Amino acid sequence: MQAAGTTPSWANDQIWQVVVATGEHLTQIKRAHLAALQSGRSGYSEFPPLHRDAMAAQGRSNVRTWSTDLQTFLGPQYGQMTTASAQLFSAPAIAYLLMPAKASLWTAYDLGAFGQTLMLAATALGVDSMPAAEFVADPQQLHTILNVPADYQFGMGIGLGYRDEQAKINQFRSERMPLDRYLTITD
Ligand SMILES: Cc1cc2nc3c(=O)[nH]c(=O)nc-3n(C[C@H](O)[C@H](O)[C@H](O)COP(=O)(O)O)c2cc1C
Numbered sequence: 001m002q003a004a005g006t007t008p009s010w011a012n013d014q015i016w017q018v019v020v021a022t023g024e025h026l027t028q029i030k031r032a033h034l035a036a037l038q039s040g041r042s043g044y045s046e047f048p049p050l051h052r053d054a055m056a057a058q059g060r061s062n063v064r065t066w067s068t069d070l071q072t073f074l075g076p077q078y079g080q081m082t083t084a085s086a087q088l089f090s091a092p093a094i095a096y097l098l099m100p101a102k103a104s105l106w107t108a109y110d111l112g113a114f115g116q117t118l119m120l121a122a123t124a125l126g127v128d129s130m131p132a133a134e135f136v137a138d139p140q141q142l143h144t145i146l147n148v149p150a151d152y153q154f155g156m157g158i159g160l161g162y163r164d165e166q167a168k169i170n171q172f173r174s175e176r177m178p179l180d181r182y183l184t185i186t187d
Contacts, residue, residue: 139154
């Protein structure tokens with residue numbers, strides 16, 4: 001977390017806050033998340049999502065490839081995705097990255113950099129991590145359970161723990177585009 005705190009930010013404002021939920025608080029969050037799913041209440045993250053149809057063509061194509069690859073890889077075990085998601089990936093700790101409700105996109109950029117630094121540092125320490133919008137899908141519950149005031153928003157949740165080597169989902173390796181699909185060098 002200290003390594004993540006060295007992340008650069010707009011005019012060095014460092015306006016991130018982090019709440020790491022474990023123990024009883026995390027149990028409450030997981031219970032509330034499952035109850036919301038079972039009652040058909042679908043939550044919305046405080047960062048507004050973009051509908052898949054409105055995505056840039058490159059993104060739509062990559063999402064389609066990822067989805068097909070994952071379904072092919074998991075086969076009949078594809079249901080593991082839904083179960084894992086409903087159980088918030090069995091994370092023993094979730095780091096919630098917060099930023100002020102009134103903030104610019106620059107702050108979202110900084111929060112993303114903070115999250116990536118956190119994950120790299122965790123990896124270096126042998127701790128696995130997973131960013132998931134699912135962790136912040138029910139912000140109202142999170143505000144209540146974690147006692148976070150409305151002037152802060154839940155940007156992202158990062159699950160921290162140790163991967164289950166037996167779970168097939170954890171053997172999946174998603175593809176990345178080759179360099180020439182996203183890099184232009186001009187001189
Ligand atoms: C912003 C963001 C949101 C994500 N949300 C979810 C999610 O809600 N559920 C999920 O299963 N994966 C989600 N992911 C993807 C997983 O974090 C990712 O697939 C997983 O950690 C495996 O790593 P990989 O990207 O190398 O395959 C999200 C990733 C990012 C960057």
